[in-house]
Amino acid sequence: MTVFVSYSSADDDAVTALVADLQMARHTVWLDRNLKGGQAWWAAILENIRGCSVFVFALSENSLTSKPCRAEASYAQALGIPVLPVQIGEVGSYRSNPIFATQVIDYRQKTSAAGIALIGAVNDLAARPGQLPDPLPAPPPIPYEYLLLLGKAIEGTEVIAPAEQVAILTQLRQAIQDEHDPGVRSDVQKLLLALRNRSDTTYPTVRDIDAIVGVDKVRQTKPKDATASARLITKPPRADDTRIRAGYANRGSPILQTTISALLIVPTLPLYLFASEPTSMWSSWASYLPVDLYCIAVVGFWARFPNRRWAAVTFAIGGLFLDRGFVALGYLARDAGADKAEWFLRASYLALPLFVVAWGIARRQHPLWLLGLIPAIAVAALDAWVSSETSVNIGLGWWLLDITTFVAGCLFCWGFERLAISLRAQGTRDAGVAKPAPR
Numbered sequence: 001m002t003v004f005v006s007y008s009s010a011d012d013d014a015v016t017a018l019v020a021d022l023q024m025a026r027h028t029v030w031l032d033r034n035l036k037g038g039q040a041w042w043a044a045i046l047e048n049i050r051g052c053s054v055f056v057f058a059l060s061e062n063s064l065t066s067k068p069c070r071a072e073a074s075y076a077q078a079l080g081i082p083v084l085p086v087q088i089g090e091v092g093s094y095r096s097n098p099i100f101a102t103q104v105i106d107y108r109q110k111t112s113a114a115g116i117a118l119i120g121a122v123n124d125l126a127a128r129p130g131q132l133p134d135p136l137p138a139p140p141p142i143p144y145e146y147l148l149l150l151g152k153a154i155e156g157t158e159v160i161a162p163a164e165q166v167a168i169l170t171q172l173r174q175a176i177q178d179e180h181d182p183g184v185r186s187d188v189q190k191l192l193l194a195l196r197n198r199s200d201t202t203y204p205t206v207r208d209i210d211a212i213v214g215v216d217k218v219r220q221t222k223p224k225d226a227t228a229s230a231r232l233i234t235k236p237p238r239a240d241d242t243r244i245r246a247g248y249a250n251r252g253s254p255i256l257q258t259t260i261s262a263l264l265i266v267p268t269l270p271l272y273l274f275a276s277e278p279t280s281m282w283s284s285w286a287s288y289l290p291v292d293l294y295c296i297a298v299v300g301f302w303a304r305f306p307n308r309r310w311a312a313v314t315f316a317i318g319g320l321f322l323d324r325g326f327v328a329l330g331y332l333a334r335d336a337g338a339d340k341a342e343w344f345l346r347a348s349y350l351a352l353p354l355f356v357v358a359w360g361i362a363r364r365q366h367p368l369w370l371l372g373l374i375p376a377i378a379v380a381a382l383d384a385w386v387s388s389e390t391s392v393n394i395g396l397g398w399w400l401l402d403i404t405t406f407v408a409g410c411l412f413c414w415g416f417e418r419l420a421i422s423l424r425a426q427g428t429r430d431a432g433v434a435k436p437a438p439r
Contacts, residue, residue, distance in 0.1 A: 001126045004052035005031040006072040007088075008062035009183065014088040015058050018107060022056075025119045042142045046075065050136070053126040055081050057099060060089025064097055065181060071140040073099060078137040082125035086118060146171060147187060154194050159367075162304075165205045168195060173212060189213055202304065292320040295355040295406055303362035312362035316355055323351030349384035352402065353377050356409035368420035369413040376409030 007015040022029050030048045055076035063069040085104045175188045196209040296316040303309035330344030356376045360369050383405045
C-alpha cells in the first residue's frame with residue numbers, strides 16, 4: 001500500500017514529521033522529494049497519484065493556495081482515489097474549498113490520539129476496494145507551465161529578439177500581479193533579473209524590469225558574464241540618462257530610421273561633387289573622407305545595444321584607416337611610378353565590408369547575420385571593379401557606388417538575420433525535462 005502526500009514546501013517541517021509517523025506505521029509514502037534528477041516531474045507525480053492507495057492532503061493555508069496541490073487533489077478525486085485531508089497548519093476558512101467535504105484529521109498537535117486517528121483513517125481508506133476509471137480522466141496541465149517555458153527561453157543561448165522580449169516581459173509582469181504564492185513570485189523575480197542580465201536585452205526592457213523589481217534588487221544580482229556585468233546599473237539612472245539609454249535601443253520605426261539615415265548622406269554630397277574636379281591628388285583623397293565618417297556616424301547613432309556601440313565604432317574607425325590608408329599608399333606608389341599602385345587603390349574597398357561588420361555588431365542579434373557578409377564582400381569587389389575598369393571613376397559615381405555598397409551589405413545581413421529568426425519562430429517549444437514548479 002502506497003500513501004501519496006500532497007503538500008506545500010512552506011510546510012516542510014510539519015510534512016517531514018507527518019511522513020515519519022506514516023512510515024513508522026509501516027506505510028510506503030511517496031512525495032515529490034522522491035523525484036530523481038532528469039525525471040519529467042509532473043508526469044511522475046501524476047503516475048504516482050494513479051498508483052497510490054490513499055491520497056493524503058497536508059492541509060494548511062499554504063497548500064490550499066498552492067496550484068500544484070489543488071491540481072493534485074482534484075486529479076485524485078477525479079480518479080476516485082480516497083482523499084484524506086490531514087491538517088498540519090492554520091486554515092483561514094473551512095468553507096471555501098471542496099476538500100472540506102471530507103472529514104479532516106487534525107494533526108497540528110502530535111498527540112497519541114491524533115496519531116491513532118491518522119493511522120486508523122489511512123487503514124480504513126486503504127481497505128476500500130477501488131479501481132481506476134476507464135478511460136482515465138484528462139490529466140491536469142503542468143502548474144506554472146508558462147513560467148517553465150519562459151525560463152527555458154530566458155536561460156537558453158538563442159538570441160531573444162526585441163519583440164519577444166516585450167512579450168516575455170508582459171507575461172512576467174502579469175504573473176507578478178496574479179500570483180500570490182511567495183515561492184512563485186520569487187521565481188518570477190529571478191526570471192526578470194535573468195532576462196535583464198542577458199547581453200541581448202534592449203534598454204527599454206532593462207528600464208521596465210528595473211521599475212518592476214526595484215533598483216535594490218538589481219544591485220544584489222550578479223550577472224553571468226562580463227558583458228552583462230558591464231551593462232548592470234549600479235545606481236538609479238537619472239531621467240535624462242534613462243531616456244538616452246532607451247533611445248539607443250529603438251529610435252523610432254524602421255521607416256523613420258531609414259529616412260534619417262538617408263538625410264545623413266546629404267552633407268557628404270557636396271564634398272563628393274567637389275572631387276569631380278580636384279585641385280590636387282591629396283584634396284581628392286581628403287574629399288572622400290565623408291563617406292567613411294558617414295558610416296561611422298550611422299553605426300554609432302543607430303546602435304541597438306550600447307554595450308556594443310564602442311566595439312562597432314572601433315571597427316568602423318578601422319575601416320576608415322584601412323580605406324584612406326590604402327588610397328594614400330596607392331597615390332604615393334603612383335607618384336613613384338610603381339606598377340602596383342592600382343592594387344593599393346583596389347584594396348581600399350576592403351573597408352566597405354568592415355563598415356558592414358561594424359553595423360552588424362551594433363544592430364544585429366542572431367549570429368546568422370554574418371552570412372550576409374558573403375554577398376556584401378561580393379558587392380564590394382564588384383564596386384572595386386566598376387570603379388577601376390569603367391569610366392565611373394570619380395565624383396558622384398564613386399559616391400553612389402560606395403554608399404550603395406554599404407547599404408546593400410547592411411541589407412544582406414539584416415535579411416539573413418530575419419530569415420533565421422522567422423525559421424526559429426516557426427519551431428515549437430516544449431517544456432521538456434524541468435524542475436518541479438514551486439508549491
